[in-house]
Amino acid sequence: MGLFKKSESESKKEILTAREFEEVFDLYYTQVRNFLYYKTSKSELSEDVAQDAFVKLWETREKIDKSSLKAYVFTIANNLMINKLKREQLKYKFLNYVEERNDNETPQYLIEMQEFDEKLQAVLAKIPDGAREVFLMNRIDGLKYREIAEMLGLSMKAVEKRMSRALAILRDELDRKV
């Protein structure tokens, strides 16, 4: 992981190499793609735009500062998505891979959970852009506020504010629908 051992001043002078590019891809592709999904609810488009963002990163490698690669690739991805996206109703379909099977779960419980999931995902779609991505990056991908701030080029305070906003909307909407 040569890229990340170098000092900031040293890395600024050098152009991103192919090997470093592969490292950056392996480290951030999933996060970038998920960020785009949280932003748009469009899985196929998110994959395409995430790939485009990395291609763009490679093409502009001579101009970028290697010390801010993470933020840079997220910014590229965000901008590309804004350019492509036509505003449509968000319809999330989160996979529930980590659902633990429990023998005690009754058919009625499973139906209730399915209904709750549908409601929850509809509520998530109502959280404004910006707050929604930050909230889902934290809750689903388990990223820390500091990491999210770094990726999206935000201050910690801005991330906290967006999280509070997302939680407030989530609470209000869920209570309203009960």
Place this chain on the structure above:
Amino acid sequence: MSELEKAEDRLRKYSAPFADDSVETARSKVMARTIHAEAKFDHSRGFEYSRLYAAAAALIIILSLPFGIYFLGNTNIEAREISVTHTFPDGSETILAQGSSISYNSILWNFTRSTEMIGEAFFIVQSGDQFTVETSFGDVNVLGTKFSVWENDDALVVQCQEGKVDVAGEILLADDYIILSADNSQQGKWLNKQPFISKNKSDLSFENTPIHIVIESLEDKFGIDINFTSEGVYRFSGSLDPTDLDVSLDILTKPFGLKISSDKGVVVILEP
């Protein structure tokens, strides 16, 4: 459990809806569009064949560059039947006498301003860096000027009409001329406002013309070789007979006391 807590619990079990192998698929696609497509820009990897190909291509380009410049920029101008006016890339001009030619590289012209010349040519040179006329007797160097260069196998004649001309270290100013031959050099003033030092070959009329040029005209006119090695300064004024070689040789040599003989078909002119 509140609705919010329930939601938080569900969220912890969610994941973005992408297949397990989607990252590997995306990786292949991205690498194909980036580093594999542009392997030549890879600065970090060790030896790669793509580098070898790039190096080989660069070597071929470097080695073939002189040939490319030569073939693409090589310019040959020849005045066969009539005199020809030619303009160089920098705006300098030349008037080539009949039977004369120049050769230079147009691509490198602005760096070299150098042309080879055979025969006779009058040059009007734009000011700038040194302008060079390469002859078999050596280079004629000028800055900005008008001058005539004439050469054959035996002699080089340069006559400066304007400016300054450097011929083998000798500086010619306006109306100066120099004759360089294998044996000696002659210099002097020669008022000539015509582009060419030599006269029209069919005319054979000369005025104060170096004898080498007169002899060259006779050789051209009658298709013979004339051998003349001079140590003195001979300039001829008068008209020769274009229909009779012997008469012409007499007219040319008698005023100077030169002798004529023949050696294996070659006319030899000897000094007294």
